[in-house]
Amino acid sequence: MAVSTSITTTGPSLALSEEQQMIQQAARDFAQREIVPIAAEHDESGEFPLNTIKKMGELGFMGIEIPEDYGGAGMDTISYVLAMVEIAKADVSHSTIMSVNNSLFCHGIYKFGTEEQKQRFLVPVASGEKIGAYSLTEPMSGSDAGTMKSRAVLSEDGSHYIINGTKSWVTSGPVADFIVLFTITEPEKGHKGITAFLIDTTQPGFVRGKKEPKLGIRASATSEIRFEDYKAPVDSVLGEPGKGFKIAMTVLDAGRIGIASQALGLAEAAYEATVKYAREREAFGQPIGSFQMTQQKIADMKTRIEASRMLIYNAALAKMRNAETGERYTTQASMAKLFASETAMFVTHAAVQIHGGMGYSKELPIERYFRDAKITEIYEGTSEIQRLVIARNELGLR
């Protein structure tokens, strides 16, 4: 689809296409009807929301940009952003599971997979029948992703690799059916010795480790995973041996647009609740919204939210151009993720403050928004890493 037909300028504002408005409305209706009523309960219990995730699959939300031939909804990146915002507005945990499935799993296989790999791994995950995950991080390798310790050794007959090692912080690790794994095949080559594999979690040698007890996004299950002599057939290599680091980084560019959209949805939810509260709650005989100290917060919250939206649309359009030109959109994705995640933190912090005691109480979702916001500044590259990526690209240091 040509970029110009996907988001057009009509007068002074950006207008969404009919198709984009339809998915936005469908995601909004579903999220408000099915996710909002269960979000607090799942946050409290930490139970994975399998039922609603399956329904999201049926609606096409788990593979939005993947062509229909491969089980997806065949829509564009702006549509993906719009749907993510609506789901995150209702519950960030659901949007985390959706983002990893769409961007970190489906996008990578669609871009780098063989036809056989697409049929086996992409079709069931993009259609929402199975759940996909992405595993790069290790206990001693987070921001410095090239320093992993896990290994894949080619068997003597050359038919398969034997994988050993521990990976950590795997979103959907406790439930994933398939995982894109990054591990070392040639240790002496640094990041050029990293290879991506498609892992079937039903196979022997794959072990799910402890589930992480987390501050926020508590219904999104996160865990360690272990490989104990897991046999990966040579045809489960994604892309080519030694190309894993580039694949990991390319896929993270897409993922960061998803996390930025999630942060935007969360910020919008906190903002809307806060405006309503500031109009209704009275102190000193007036609505608290009439006080300038409240107004300053409201103005800064709204401005940062709208700036985030523009940066996210900018990154989404750059990603759509990438499909045609191959030009990287790393900087745009990092700027969107950096700004939107810091906005989510800023907005939820102000939301708690304006709500006062009620912002601290579990009777309202405000404290959950505040806890859920923090992860957006950490996963898929911390704010420090986003700044490093943007500055390196601007200075031509890489």
Ligand code: CAA
């Ligand atoms: N696209 C394509 N190629 C890229 C790239 C990109 N975005 N970024 C880097 N590369 C390439 C470089 O061009 C270079 O290639 P050559 O060797 O051919 O020159 C190669 O990758 C190495 O690049 P660098 O020298 O820049 O690598 P580095 O070791 O300095 O690290 C980094 C760069 C940006 C810090 C990177 O390590 C990084 O992004 N770290 C953060 C990792 C991260 O986001 N982790 C989160 C994991 S997912 C998660 O959060 C869990 C979950 O389930 C949600």
